[in-house]
Amino acid sequence: MKKYAPLTSYLQSQTADRITLSFKEITEILGAALPGSAVKHGVWWTNSPSSGRHNEAWLTAGWKTSNRNLKAQTIQFERIGISSQPKQQVRQAAPRSSFDPSMLTETDFAADCTVTLQLRWQRLGAVALVNHKLVFPEAPKQAGLYRLTVRLGNRTTVYVGEAVNLKRRFGNYRRPGNTQQTSLRLNALLIEAIGQGGAISVDIAYDNIGLSVGGKIVAADLADKAVRRMIEQAAIVAHGGVDVEMLNR
Template sequence: MSKYEPLREHLARLDDVVWAAKLYEVEEIIGSSLPKSAREHRTWWANSGGSLVHQNAWLDAGWRVERTDLMRDVIVFRRLRIGGTILAGKPARAERPGRDPQRAAEKRLAKEMGALRQPATVTLRSEWTPLGDVQRTPCSNATIPRGGGVMRFAAMDGDDVVTVIVAALAVQKTYRGLRMQVKGVEEASSDKDGLELITKAGFDTADPIECDVVKSGNAWLLTDGRGRKANLDDQSECYLVAQLLYLQEMQNGRKTTLIFR
């Protein structure tokens, strides 16, 4: 068996799309030290494969090295495909006879809390899909999703752009409610929602209002370099993405409002 087979197995088990690994983590996985060239030469982490058994370890698992930062001892792997062997989880260790279960639980919790208290950085990568002017874009437009998403309405306030970020579990319904208000059409099912949006946003319905949306599949949550797609049909994740986009608007110096639907 190759020295790097444990690395292949580890990558095959991961559910993440991105894995930012410290070199010592790789060494712990393979159970031995990396060669000197792995710490000094980026080419060691290339994706050539062939007769290079260490590179075949991640390539065979469906991953590639996306970035190397040898100054910080960090290697960033990215998944290319779902592949490799999914190994069964390790069986739980039996408690030793005579061991105090309460004390053992306290020790395990203390150990886990140490990991939980490590600094973490949560970032968002998203792609906006423009829907255009609310006055002109009909509710039946194919680009408007029926499911969850995060919407951004924008209008001018003098020389400044003001925005409203809306976490919506039913994007089309939310858009329809606002459009009915803008068009001056009363509709019992959506009139209340649209009026609330207009009121909280402070928009003048006579002014142009642009709308963009982040659809499901177009938002990725990244935690310390490890990323996955956000499920915008899930209320908690939709709200989290909306809050991060709201903070981006504030950091860009725009007057903005956050609304949960």
């Protein structure tokens, strides 16, 4: 691109293998201002070759960019094929240094991630104890989230979980297998709580879950375990502001 030809000429005239230029210096070399994307987004300085792009200004001259620092408004150029560290530094042990947040730069794919979640619990019913066996209220055979609230005296404990099949998960708690450690633990805890006069309520959420990513509303696919786990963890964190004990911890 003709606009960036002065930068090509400047790099071709250099004798050093590495140079660092400020954005202001590059503006003076070009005789024109850099676009806003060059100042705000590190990806503008990418070395990915593409015909007709501005980065041909340094790639065709045999240079590449490195050490982008948008905060300091500087960019380093180095000749293609040159090691990113001088040889004498490679042989030496890396010096100890403290973390400097001012040296952080944007990555080529620095997409922001804003997630908003709205979860509304629905009361399914209560857990009973019949002939020393737990009896759960009838649940749908669908993927979703569930919450067990145990009230015993002045103490309230909560367990939040996720399942690909809510009905089957409650069946596991009723008759846990020998290797199902979580189910065995909760089975014993629930039986003990009811035996001591406690009350256990069951809430579920399997539809009408509001989810938006980056400001765009998306379907909360509860068949996807990753989605269920994300919502489960959000629900656990949300209970952190309530005066209860989380059985998940």
